[in-house]
Amino acid sequence: MLQGTVKFFNDSKxxxxxxEE
Structure with missing residues (x-):
C-alpha cells in the first residue's frame, strides 16, 4: 500500500x- 501524501500534478509534462513521504 502506498505511504505518504498523494498529490495530483498537471503540467507541461x-x-x-x-x-510524498
Missing part, C-alpha cells in the same frame, strides 16, 4: 499522481 502531463498529469497524474505522485506520493
Amino acid at each position: 502531463g498529469f497524474g499522481f505522485i506520493t
Whole structure:
C-alpha cells in the first residue's frame, strides 16, 4: 500500500499522481 501524501500534478509534462513521504 502506498505511504505518504498523494498529490495530483498537471503540467507541461502531463498529469497524474505522485506520493510524498
